[in-house]
Structures are given as structure tokens and as C-alpha cells.
Amino acid sequence: MAEKHLVHSFTEAAGRVGAAVVPCTTLQDAVAYVARTAVGHTLIPQTALAAEFQLRSLLGGAGVDVCSVSFREAGQLPGAGVTFCNFAMADTGTVVLDSTSEDVRLATTIPEVHFVILDPAKILTDNLAAAAPMNTLYAGSEPRFVAYITGPSRTADIERVLTIGCHGPRELHILLVPDVSDDLMEI
Amino acid sequence: MAATADFKKSVEDALGKPKLSEALHLFGDAYLIARENAFRGLDFDQLRTELAAIKDDVRERRKELLAQFIANAEAAGSKVFVAKDTREANEYVVHLAKQKNAGLIAKSKSMVSEEAHLNKALEAAGIRAAETDLGEWIVQLAGQRPSHLVMPAIHMFKEEVAELFSKEIGEPLEADIRTLVDAARKQLRKDYFDADIGLTGANFLVADTGGIGLVTNEGNARLCATLPKVHVVFAGIHKLVRSMEDAIKITRLLPRNATGQLLTSYVTWIRGAVPTPGNDKEQHIVLIDGGREALYESPVCRDALRCIQCGACANVCPVYQTVGGHVFGSIYISAIGIILTAFYEGLDRAKEITRACIGCRSCTAVCPANIDLEEIILHLRQQVTKEYGMGLVKNITFKAVMRNRALFHNMVKAASKLQKPVTQQKEGQPATRVIRHLPMHFMDKDLTQWRDLPAVAPRSFRDLFAGIDQKVDNPRYRVGFFVGCGADFVYPEAGISLVKVLNHLGVEVVFPNSQNCCGIPALYAGDTETGVELAKQNVKAFYEADVDYVLCVCPTCTMGVKRDFVERLVDDPVWSQRAISLSEKTMDAVAFLENVLKASDLLKATSAARITYHDSCHLKRGNDVWKEPRALLRATGYQLEEMKNSDRCCGFGGTYSFLSHPQISRQIAGDKVESIKVTGVKTVAMDCPGCMIMVGGSMGKADPTVRCAHTMELLAEAIVEKPQGQTPGEKQF
Ligand code: SF4
Numbered sequence: 073m074a075e076k077h078l079v080h081s082f083t084e085a086a087g088r089v090g091a092a093v094v095p096c097t098t099l100q101d102a103v104a105y106v107a108r109t110a111v112g113h114t115l116i117p118q119t120a121l122a123a124e125f126q127l128r129s130l131l132g133g134a135g136v137d138v139c140s141v142s143f144r145e146a147g148q149l150p151g152a153g154v155t156f157c158n159f160a161m162a163d164t165g166t167v168v169l170d171s172t173s174e175d176v177r178l179a180t181t182i183p184e185v186h187f188v189i190l191d192p193a194k195i196l197t198d199n200l201a202a203a204a205p206m207n208t209l210y211a212g213s214e215p216r217f218v219a220y221i222t223g224p225s226r227t228a229d230i231e232r233v234l235t236i237g238c239h240g241p242r243e244l245h246i247l248l249v250p251d252v253s254d255d256l257m258e259i
Numbered sequence: 260m261a262a263t264a265d266f267k268k269s270v271e272d273a274l275g276k277p278k279l280s281e282a283l284h285l286f287g288d289a290y291l292i293a294r295e296n297a298f299r300g301l302d303f304d305q306l307r308t309e310l311a312a313i314k315d316d317v318r319e320r321r322k323e324l325l326a327q328f329i330a331n332a333e334a335a336g337s338k339v340f341v342a343k344d345t346r347e348a349n350e351y352v353v354h355l356a357k358q359k360n361a362g363l364i365a366k367s368k369s370m371v372s373e374e375a376h377l378n379k380a381l382e383a384a385g386i387r388a389a390e391t392d393l394g395e396w397i398v399q400l401a402g403q404r405p406s407h408l409v410m411p412a413i414h415m416f417k418e419e420v421a422e423l424f425s426k427e428i429g430e431p432l433e434a435d436i437r438t439l440v441d442a443a444r445k446q447l448r449k450d451y452f453d454a455d456i457g458l459t460g461a462n463f464l465v466a467d468t469g470g471i472g473l474v475t476n477e478g479n480a481r482l483c484a485t486l487p488k489v490h491v492v493f494a495g496i497h498k499l500v501r502s503m504e505d506a507i508k509i510t511r512l513l514p515r516n517a518t519g520q521l522l523t524s525y526v527t528w529i530r531g532a533v534p535t536p537g538n539d540k541e542q543h544i545v546l547i548d549g550g551r552e553a554l555y556e557s558p559v560c561r562d563a564l565r566c567i568q569c570g571a572c573a574n575v576c577p578v579y580q581t582v583g584g585h586v587f588g589s590i591y592i593s594a595i596g597i598i599l600t601a602f603y604e605g606l607d608r609a610k611e612i613t614r615a616c617i618g619c620r621s622c623t624a625v626c627p628a629n630i631d632l633e634e635i636i637l638h639l640r641q642q643v644t645k646e647y648g649m650g651l652v653k654n655i656t657f658k659a660v661m662r663n664r665a666l667f668h669n670m671v672k673a674a675s676k677l678q679k680p681v682t683q684q685k686e687g688q689p690a691t692r693v694i695r696h697l698p699m700h701f702m703d704k705d706l707t708q709w710r711d712l713p714a715v716a717p718r719s720f721r722d723l724f725a726g727i728d729q730k731v732d733n734p735r736y737r738v739g740f741f742v743g744c745g746a747d748f749v750y751p752e753a754g755i756s757l758v759k760v761l762n763h764l765g766v767e768v769v770f771p772n773s774q775n776c777c778g779i780p781a782l783y784a785g786d787t788e789t790g791v792e793l794a795k796q797n798v799k800a801f802y803e804a805d806v807d808y809v810l811c812v813c814p815t816c817t818m819g820v821k822r823d824f825v826e827r828l829v830d831d832p833v834w835s836q837r838a839i840s841l842s843e844k845t846m847d848a849v850a851f852l853e854n855v856l857k858a859s860d861l862l863k864a865t866s867a868a869r870i871t872y873h874d875s876c877h878l879k880r881g882n883d884v885w886k887e888p889r890a891l892l893r894a895t896g897y898q899l900e901e902m903k904n905s906d907r908c909c910g911f912g913g914t915y916s917f918l919s920h921p922q923i924s925r926q927i928a929g930d931k932v933e934s935i936k937v938t939g940v941k942t943v944a945m946d947c948p949g950c951m952i953m954v955g956g957s958m959g960k961a962d963p964t965v966r967c968a969h970t971m972e973l974l975a976e977a978i979v980e981k982p983q984g985q986t987p988g989e990k991q992f
């Protein structure tokens with residue numbers, strides 16, 4: 073069970089950096105939220121959790137324009153990407169995604185909006201607590217690509233004015249869905 | 260000498276464009292607030308001590324860790340190339356590009372590629388390099404180089420950016436930041452898709468995983484690493500860390516100290532050639548020495564390689580804020596830039612910026628890697644002096660005059676007579692002597708245009724002390740007084756006040772007459788020999804005096820006695836022992852009063868005057884003393900109103916403000932004057948005769964009704980019996 077205070081500080085920290093944190097009761101709620109919010113071509117990588125919960129057909133059924141071709145053919149600025157995540161960090165409001173599969177990388181970098189489904193049971197206290205699962209992810213010698221994502225893409229390069237949405241997604245929606253998975257190695 | 264003239268000109272040009280300096284000031288102020296918020300609840304000193312320890316261990320084990328990193332990276336399919344210099348590194352990339360038939364390389368930010376002038380090398384081979392970091396792209400389009408480590412285009416304004424983008428994109432764009440960012444988003448997106456190679460830097464090379472870490476905000480590094488088939492990592496060898504834990508610890512400090520963020524939008528960890536649908540991904544890691552090994556081998560300067568490139572040492576530097584990074588830097592800018600320029604580009608390229616540092620230690624205080632930047636710069640300045648000389652005026656002053664105490668003191672006396680015709684009474688302040696205009700032959704005439712210079716006092720402290728009758732029965736302590744030149748010859752009242760306050764608290768003062776200048780002005784100008792000679796004279800004087808403590812009213816002298824005497828005499832077993840024991844008992848007068856005597860419990864609140872306090876660089880950041888004067892002043896009843904940025908340098912820096920860079924000093928002093936004016940208070944307390952010269956002099960021109968006083972003077976006034984109805988702080992008006 074997720075500790076309440078972790079969910080609370082995660083929500084606050086993510087909110088402070090411009091992410092929308094949306095508590096959902098069930099995965100269906102989350103699907104409905106994405107269907108209401110997503111615009112355009114939507115990239116949904118077929119990760120273990122996506123397959124287990126049949127995320128593509130759920131979203132497709134709810135009217136989302138699910139991308140069915142190779143993500144590289146989905147255009148240079150597709151509408152949305154929907155993913156699960158491995159775990160999160162409460163102190164900074166960060167979600168962590170094993171993005172070794174190219175589809176996860178593309179779905180989280182090129183779309184205008186990124187939706188990420190997080191089971192509150194996966195929220196760790198802080199980035200020091202993330203060292204252990206990170207080491208597990210990097211055990212062995214397989215190639216690996218892990219992304220910490222904290223809020224939407226931002227820049228302050230023109231006159232030091234904070235501007236959201238430079239090269240990465242302009243919006244980050246974090247959907248808190250209980251009972252999805254508490255396995256930090258699973259995405 | 261041509262370089263000097265060029266540098267002077269670039270300083271003047273920068274000073275002629277106040278818009279940039281204004282922007283950098285606003286940024287500097289906002290930065291401090293954001294940083295403070297970001298570190299709330301964390302112990303910065305503990306974190307930076309830990310980071311320094313990590314980096315030092317990496318330095319010692321670098322060969323082994325580099326081998327470990329390479330083995331792990333190769334096991335994950337990376338190709339690793341170690342380049343001994345930037346030329347080799349460039350050649351590797353050019354060769355690879357040719358092999359791949361690459362016409363376009365999409366680049367995310369890599370400072371070492373700036374250092375290598377990689378874009379030029381690619382261009383020469385007919386390969387286009389597209390910078391995708393927004394700031395880097397702006398700078399690239401403008402044909403310039405970055406002026407800040409973290410914000411490359413901090414010197415540009417949106418109108419200039421709009422002009423550049425409109426030209427590049429071929430449609431007119433409004434000077435609106437949102438519009439400009441969107442235009443860049445669209446334009447650069449094509450480049451990621453079209454590029455054959457994506458090139459990134461690396462914030463970390465993690466030895467035990469063989470992976471790299473990238474700390475970014477915009478998301479361009481992830482696109483560069485993902486979309487093109489080939490990913491090239493271009494990084495300096497000093498980015499090595501031992502483990503994931505090390506890297507994670509650094510991510511706790513880096514964004515907080517760089518931009519006041521708890522974490523950047525993206526931290527990306529990549530190991531090996533990650534899978535793609537065709538499984539044709541390649542990752543090449545180019546590790547560059549380029550002078551780093553030599554820097555690791557320099558015992559005095561090697562700490563500089565602990566740098567994590569947060570850019571903070573620029574954010575807080577008064578010289579950077581005044582002239583910007585294009586003047587105060589080369590490839591790397593500000594404090595760290597001075598050091599890296601000396602090692603990567605040569606001492607010759609670094610000599611002007613080395614002299615342009617004012618020595619305020621703000622960089623040292625803010626550095627998350629605990630690098631004593633100011634001390635390393637000081638050392639480099641000595642090297643510069645050895646190789647390029649010191650300039651005539653300083654040379655005669657230090658070598659011929661300062662070393663000979665009797666001659667020096669006689670000259671000062673003579674000066675006090677010579678200056679007579681040019682001193683005049685300061686309006687409304689009968690007690691203060693100022694020089695309004697200096698004799699033409701003495702120094703440049705523009706020196707007194709913007710500030711009054713203090714005159715040499717008619718009688719020095721050493722003369723006045725002889726006439727003081729100390730009435731202390733059974734003294735609690737006998738303390739030696741190291742007066743320092745400023746308090747001896749310009750502000751003897753600071754020393755006289757100290758004697759009063761100490762006697763009042765039952766302490767007897769001893770003044771060894773054979774003491775001389777602390778030698779810091781000579782040392783700061785790079786004259787080590789004179790520094791050693793002066794250290795000996797002083798250690799001898801106080802060794803013979805045999806006192807319980809030695810006090811200074813000038814924090815620069817305190818640093819000289821505590822730190823530099825020991826270092827200067829380290830090779831001589833007898834003298835170094837004496838220097839160490841002198842160092843141990845030396846402290847600032849305010850620190851002695853508060854920490855040894857607990858004077859704020861003993862003094863009575865007799866004054867009610869409103870004052871503000873200026874923290875001297877060397878008192879706060881050199882000696883870690885800043886609570887003490889406040890406690891003492893409050894205890895005696897003064898109403899303390901803090902000014903904005905009370906610990907920002909006043910622009911003095913010793914000979915800096917007179918000989919090296921008076922124009923830069925002038926700007927920095929102007930900021931201090933503004934902060935003081937805003938408080939509306941008529942008395943400014945401080946604990947450094949150098950600051951009194953600068954703040955007093957600049958205030959004298961800006962608003963002569965504001966009094967600048969040494970804390971000792973205000974304390975002495977508060978303990979003296981006063982006639983009814985007069986508060987000591989205001990009695991001079
Ligand atoms: S000591 Fe002061 S002037 Fe010199 S580089 Fe550091 S911050 Fe800048």
C-alpha cells in the first residue's frame with residue numbers, strides 16, 4: 073500500500089514543476105481521462121504492463137486515435153504518448169521509465185503530450201532510494217536506457233524566462249492508478 | 260602588451276552596454292533566491308564535502324576507473340575512443356561521419372565540443388552540425404560562443420533572437436519568447452529526423468555500469484540519442500564517477516545549484532548501443548583528455564576538475580555580472596573559466612582574466628564541489644606575474660618600498676604631508692579626511708571622478724598608540740594587535756576604538772612596533788617573494804610579543820596571518836612552526852569579542868541609532884564571520900536594517916580598484932551604493948578598512964550624509980558615557 077504522505081509529496085512536487093497529477097480509482101478512469109484529453113495520433117508502446125492490461129484496445133475502444141504503424145512513421149510531432157512507468161520519486165515529483173525499447177523512447181520524446189500511468193505503490197521517498205532499483209536495472213551488461221522525467225520539457229534560454237515545451241512534450245499528465253503493479257522492474 | 264589594450268577595450272565596450280549588466284544582475288538576484296529555496300532542508304556544506312570526496316577518490320583511482328568504464332561500455336556494445344587532445348577527438352568524429360556518409364549531425368549541448376571547436380572541424384569536412392539546445396542554437400546562428408555554462412545565450416535579448424530566427428527560418432517572427440521557442444521546436448525537429456549522427460555530451464561516465472548520465476531540461480539530448488542511427492558521446496575524462504550512487508548524489512546538487520531546480524526535466528541514463536527495430540544502432544564514446552591529465556597532476560590547481568559545470572561561480576561573481584562572460588572568460592567562463600583556460604588554452608590566454616578577478620571569494624562560497632576557486636586563481640596570478648611581470652607601479656611599490664618597513668612608513672608619512680593641498684573637509688563631517696583630487700603624477704586622474712579617495716591620516720595608529728594610557732587592572736587577556744596598513748595609516752580610529760572597547764572589557768592591548776604590512780596586496784598582485792619576506796617580519800614581531808591572542812580589524816590581514824603566513828613559510832621548519840602557532844591564535848576583533856569574551860552579554864544597549872551592515876568578502880567568506888558583528892551591534896542597541904545583498908563585494912579588491920580594473924570596480928561599487936541608499940539608513944557599519952575606502956569613497960560622492968564606520972568605532976561610541984539626548988551613531992551629523 074502506498075503511504076499517503078508519499079502520494080501527497082509526490083503530487084505537490086510534480087505539480088510545482090508543471091505536471092498534472094490526476095488521481096484515478098481504476099484504470100478505466102485513466103483511460104477515460106486520456107480519451108477526453110488526448111488529441112491526434114497517440115503512441116502506445118507495447119510494454120509488459122500495456123500488454124497485460126490491453127492498454128491499446130482499451131484506449132482505442134474509448135475513441136483514442138491509436139497509432140498502428142511504426143512510431144518512426146507517426147510524423148514528427150504526433151499528438152500523444154501513453155506509457156506506464158517503473159517507479160517514481162516523491163521529493164522531486166519524478167517518474168522513471170525504462171526506455172530501452174525504442175517505442176518507449178519515441179512515445180515519451182516526440183509527442184506533444186505525454187500521459188504516464190503510475191501505481192502509487194511505486195512511489196519511493198527520494199532519489200537516494202532510487203539507487204537500488206537503478207542498480208538492478210543496470211545489472212549485467214545489456215544495453216539500457218532509463219529516463220527520469222520531471223515535469224514537461226522546459227527552457228529558460230531566452231532572457232531567462234521559463235518557457236514550457238521546448239523539444240520534449242509540452243504537457244505531462246501523471247495518472248495515479250492503484251493496483252496496477254508494485255514491481256519496480258516492470259513497465 | 261597588445262592583449263592588454265584589447266582586453267581594456269573589451270571591458271570598456273562591455274561597460275558601455277549597461278543593458279547586459281542589468282540583466283545579469285537581475286538574474287544573479289533571482290538565482291540566489293531560487294537556490295536558497297532549492298536547498299531548504301539540506302545541508303549544503305555536508306553535500307559538497309561529500310561530492311569533493313567522491314571526486315578526489317576518482318582522481319586518485321582514475322586509471323582503474325577509466326579502464327572499468329571502458330570495459331563495461333564495450334560489453335554493452337559501445338565503441339570507446341580515448342583522445343589525448345581535442346584534435347584527435349575531432350578527427351575521430353570527422354572520420355566516423357565520413358564512414359557513415361553523414362551530411363548532418365544533430366548536437367545537444369557539449370561544452371567540450373566548444374573547447375574542441377568541433378563544429379569548425381566538421382564544417383571544414385563538409386558536414387553540417389546542427390546545435391539543438393535552444394541557447395546553443397541561438398549562439399550558433401549569431402556566430403558567437405556561449406557566455407554562460409548553463410545558459411549559453413544569456414547575453415542575448417529576444418529582439419536579437421527574433422532577428423536571427425526570422426532569417427534562418429525565412430519568415431518574420433515576433434520578438435515574443437513563446438513564439439520563438441515554438442519556432443525552434445518545429446525547425447529543429449526536422450534535424451533530429453534527418454540527422455545521420457546524434458551527438459551529446461555527458462554529465463557522468465559511470466564506471467561500474469559503463470553508462471553515461473545526461474542532465475537536461477529541454478529534451479533535445481534524448482532526441483539526439485534516440486532518433487539518429489549513430490549516437491556519439493563527446494566528453495572530458497573528468498566526468499568519471501565510481502557508481503550509480505555517486506551520480507545520483509551529484510544530481511541532488513547540480514540542478515539545485517545551477518538553476519534552483521530540485522531536478523531538471525530529464526535525467527537520462529544510457530548504456531551501450533540501445534536496440535532499434537533494425538538493430539543497427541551504434542554508440543561511440545569519445546573520451547577527451549585535452550589537458551585534464553596535466554591539471555590532475557597539479558597539486559595546487561587539480562581541485563578544479565571536481566567541477567560539475569553548474570555555472571554558479573559565474574552567477575554570483577561581481578565581475579561577471581558587470582562585464583559578462585564574453586569578456587570574463589574564454590570557452591569556459593568566470594572563476595572556473597580562468598583556471599580551465601590556463602590549462603586548456605595556455606597561461607597566455609588566461610592572463611588578463613586572471614588579473615580581472617577581484618578576489619571576493621563568492622565563487623568559492625557557492626561552489627558545490629568545494630573548490631577553493633579564488634585560491635587557485637590567486638596562485639595562477641602569481642604564475643602570470645612570474646611570466647609576464649606585474650606592471651611598473653606595483654613593481655616599485657612592492658619590491659622596493661613595502662619590504663623595507665622604515666622606508667614604507669616614512670613614505671606614508673611623507674604622503675600625508677604631500678597630499679595636504681588636495682585634501683578637503685568632507686561636507687558635514689569634520690572628522691573625516693578625503694582626497695578629492697589626487698596629484699596628477701600619482702595616479703590616473705579619473706580615479707577620483709566617481710569616488711573620494713581616503714587621505715592618509717595625519718598621525719598613524721602606531722604614533723597614536725604610544726600616547727594611549729591603558730587603565731586595565733588584572734587584565735583577563737593580553738592581546739596583540741595586528742593593525743594592518745589600512746587601519747594604521749588611513750583609519751587609525753578603528754584601532755583606537757578597538758583599544759577602548761577591549762580595555763572596557765578588561766583586556767590589555769600590546770602593539771609590536773616592528774610589525775609590517777601583511778603582504779596580501781603584494782601576493783594578490785603575484786609578488787610571492789615580497790610576501791615571504793613580510794610574513795617573516797610579522798611572525799617574528801608577534802612571536803617576540805608573546806600574547807594570548809592576536810587580533811585584526813581587517814579581515815584580509817586575518818586571512819594573511821592565518822592562512823598565507825603558514826603557506827609562505829612552509830619550507831622553513833623553525834619559521835613554519837612559529838607561523839602555525841601565530842595562525843592558531845589570530846582572529847578578527849569581532850570574532851574575539853563575541854566568541855571568546857561573549858561581549859554581547861556584557862555590553863549594554865545604550866544606542867538606538869538605525870544602521871545597516873556591509874559584509875566584507877574576506878570577513879564572511881574568508882573567515883566565516885558575519886553573525887558576530889551583528890550580535891555585537893544589536894547588543895549595544897543599534898537597530899540593524901539589512902540591505903539587499905549585504906554580502907556582495909563592494910568592488911575594492913586592493914590594488915585592483917586603483918590599478919588593474921578601476922572601471923569594473925566602479926560599476927560594482929555603484930551596486931553597493933544603491934543597496935545602501937534603498938535602506939534609507941545614515942550609518943553603514945563594516946569590518947574592513949578596504950571596504951571603508953571603497954564604500955566610504957563612493958558614498959561620499961553619491962550621498963555625503965551617509966557615514967561609513969568600522970564596527971569598532973560604533974561599539975566604542977556606544978560604551979562611552981554620553982550627554983543626554985544624543986545617540987552615538989548620529990552624533991556626527
Ligand atoms: S573571487 Fe570574486 S571576482 Fe574572483 S572569480 Fe571569484 S567571484 Fe569572481
Ligand code: SF4
Pocket residue numbers: 408565566567568569570571572573594595622625626627628629630632
Ligand atoms: S567551479 Fe564549482 S561553481 Fe563553478 S561551475 Fe564548477 S562546480 Fe559550479
